[in-house]
Amino acid sequence: MTTPLFSVEGVNVALPDPNHKSLLGTMPMVEILHDIDLEIEEGSVVGLVGESGSGKSTLGRTLVRLLEPAAGTIRFLDTDISHLDEQAMRPFRRDLQVIFQDPLSALNPRHTIASIIGRPLMLHGLAQNRRAARRLAQEALERVGLPTAFAARYPHELSGGQRQRVGIARAIATQPRFVLADEVVSGLDVSSQAQILTLLDQLKTDLKLTVVFISHDLSVVRRLCDRVVVLRRGEILENRPTAELFEAPAHAYTAELKAAIPLPEVDQGWLASQ
Amino acid sequence: MADIAQTAPQSGPAHRRRPLPLRLVLSGTWLLVVLICAVFAPFIAPHDPLAQDLLLERLPPFWMAGSEPGYYLGTDGLGRDVLSRIIYGARIALTVAFVAATAACVIGSALGLIAGYYRGFVDQIVSRIVDIWMSFPPVLFAILLVAVIGTGLHSVILAIIVIDWIRFCRVVRAETFVQVKLDYVDSARVAGFSRLTILIREVFPNTLPTIVALLSLEMGIAVIVEAILSFVNLSISTDDPTWGGMIAEGRTIIYFAWWVLVFPLIALFLTVLAFGQFGEGLKDRFDPVLQ
């Protein structure tokens, strides 16, 4: 048996409660995730699905250590990264990339696309100088279907779909082993959605990526993922191969989620059905 | 392959040139005039600003009856040329403006960035200091400080720095709070940059428009504080030509020689206004997203 890329054991995550602001000092903490166990095989695409408040984004952010777990361990291959500090995490950063939901907020408006994609490459020694970084950035842009001339542009000069592609280009430029895709298509139109998903599908095969794909939309997950993890109120309800989960949901909540999706076909009885 | 994404929403060239806004042009021009006056005062001023001539006291400006040729804006109660004193006064005004505002800006912005970014203990301390500072009326604070450390150009500058760094600190701290919540900061963390690098390279440039606007505004405020200190006789020596000092003198003889008050007041008014407008204009100009 091979070691999984990620193994998560008994992880709890608590965040400050934004609903109870005190005028200063510490905010009370609320537990967002309870006792999460999860293994992610190298090369797999795992969907994290749940409604708002399920903790799916929190789980994703904890995996890449944007958040620190309050309890439990997160192993990346053989290393326990649960409590590594900023400096100790740095060698792993190259391998753990994130594509954010809102690319306008995730791309610094003050930097050019070349700099946004290229500077992390210099940090991790993938490019020795600006010139090399720029060349690699252009390659990454080509890979995501954008013209290399975009390297000289600023984020606000692009459209929503293009910005999301830049977000993807930045994530794959460091040749990571793992990419977290956090609701990457939920802000996009149906037609851009399809393009971005097709691109992700192709990249994961070409680059042999392991992907965790966070979405509130079961239909989208179905297309892309090998496994689906269903979360509700900070707990994992199901974690099964995609086809199996869709054929026979083990948990009533999963069945309810599935039944609530309106398929694009006329069905008189759907509204009345539970 | 199909790609709607390839067509950019705006088809114009990547870097469109916007025409300079009117207020930037107007305020910039005036500030340039003041700067030239300050630098080349000895060549521009028609008279020695300190030369008293009691035979020529309270001469009216050139268009009024009783004016003397060469004394365009009249003379003050000691017969000193008003125009020359205004031109020399620009020197002190601008010196105070640049030195005091820049120093307050550097100290205040740095603390604001650090407090806003690192939060926690540092922020608590900075916030308390800000609270304490905010409990003093700034003008009284300035007057008190200068009275305590003694008058003179250095004291005035020092007093402004000690009091007004807080202005930058508050605004920059609040702006940093806003910026830190944006995903580009998390993106940089994912890339593996250190917190200091993220603060300097990612967050700081996004607070720059705010800082620059505030810096320009602060220069105007510094000019005013100097004028106020001169007005209450606490700035530079009373002989030295300062706008505030002229205004103080003009206030006492307002019914006999209004021009002694009016002309330095106009200079002060326009300069302060120009600094404010220049800053706002620059802010808009600096904003990459604003079109």
Next chain:
Amino acid sequence: MDALRGILTRIVTTAITLFGVAVIVFAVIRIAPGDPIAMMLPPGASDEDIARLRALYGLDKSIVEQFFIWLGNVLHGDFGTSISIRQNVLGIVLGRLPATLELSFLALIIASTIGVGLAYLATRYRETAAEGTVDVINGIALSVPDFLWGLALILTFGVAWPIFEISGRVSPTLDLPFTSNFYLLESLVRFRFDITLNLLSHMIMPAIALALPLAAVISQLLKSSLKETMNQDYVMLARTKGFPESRVIARDAMRNAILPTMTLTGVQLTFLIGGTVIIERLFSYEGLGNLAIDAVINRDLPLIQGIVLLFAVLFVAINLIVDLLYTLLNPRLRHG
């Protein structure tokens, strides 16, 4: 529970702030060059006189001891005796406070009226020349401070067209039948409107000078807050209900927009009161600020301390009140 914790932390920070203020005031005064005792004595006083006075003022003790002695006195309301006026500091200061409060209050009313009015106009007639005009007015009023407005007003309505009085609080020839120093208030209560008019004629220009920058701040904040609110769904929904635009702004947008404006106005109000220092000087208005400058010029340390501390307490109180008001007016906070 949360509300209680909030109030507690607020009290603690307020205490810290006030203590800090006390330390700074004490420190600034003690680093003043020159011996304060020397300034109190007539020339040619003997060394023994000096030593006696030192002991009397506690100046022979260590600086920390001096601070706590001083702080203890202050907390008991003992601010010492003014050197220049030779009276109890607290009495002098409290006697002057009403003049400054009335001026500030008048300025606040003017500022709020102008500020809210301009913001309303700019919103009602947005994207027209009216909005542009309001922006220009705001821009000018924001960058020019009260001191300059005061001078400009003196020149226009005091000298060129002498409509208003340019100096003092009330004409010295008037006979004042008042028992308190709240002249404006008392003249209203006693129906002495002749005195009210005379007071206003003295106060109106300094009040406007103080009000203009604040009016611009209120107008600008409220305008941008209204702009945001006007794009909210509930405002759009109110429009679809058939209400005229003026009612939509007044009933649906204004209340929401005023809340965030109010929190920021608290700080700005302290700036306004701080501005009275120089404006009172400019208009020879017999308030606290004018007194403060006299005290500094006369090196009257006890009086300076008293005035600065009073201002600080006033400012801290204003911020506290604004916070409380905000909580009271915001249903989200009121109902936890």
Next chain:
Amino acid sequence: MMADAFLDIADLSIVLRSDRAHRLLRSVDLHVNPGEVRGLVGESGAGKSMIGKTIFDILPRAVEAVEGAVTLGGTDLLALSSNARRREIAAAAALIPQDPLTALNPVRRIEGQITDRLTAILGFSKKAARDRALTLLEEVHINDPERVLRSYPHQLSGGMRQRVLIAAAFAAEPKLIVADEPTTALDVTVQKQILRLIAEMQAHHGTALLFVTHDLGVVAKICQNVTVLFGGKVVEDTDVKGLFAHPAHPYTAALINATPRYDRPDQSLLPVPADVIEATRAEIAKADAEWLSQRGQTLKAAS
């Protein structure tokens, strides 16, 4: 059929005031008959919300309707003065907005937000309006309507707030309800409940419903007829069965194929082919050119 349409938008063109040759809506025709449920579908920028704003006369000042007619229950709206138009619209139509979290005024109690139109415009007494509000809240299955009326919005959950908004929309018994993406901000399970509720209320009151959405799945479940927009132009106007069985326009067909569906992972989420987009754009460009050549002179004269 068109003669008795309750909402009749004919040949509506909307332009930017700053560039009157630039059309945001391109000669749009849209009809909603009494009691009909019509879907209005398009991607962002297609002009769906612009149509909704035109109906309620809340267009932003930067744009202007230059030609066409909007008739509501036989009244030509564009012929009325601004205040009369708003009153007319308010009596005949109501809006269910997109985001329940932002569509209720946070500083006002729920009661006023349901009844204000009744008391202020339709002359209800306070008591009558309150009774009506209570009935409506019961209709939308709210258990303790009394408490809800007294509440502030933040005291209610998202699904609850959307119910309140639906109740408020039906308050004045309008003949037409425009639902502007009313479920986009909701979780799927809540979305289904709300869709069911809207359908129920629509059937009960016999109201015409214009359902604006980007989601073809929702259209399939709730609408009878559908209008598809692309770039401010109507590309398809058909009944919902026909839409999915044999879409007339290639863009519509491509849109259906791009819509995700879990039951056919390999035949859904297909990118819209570039030639379809190109062809549709060319169509629009051609229509624009014709329109400009006919109206170019008048436009210039007007600006």
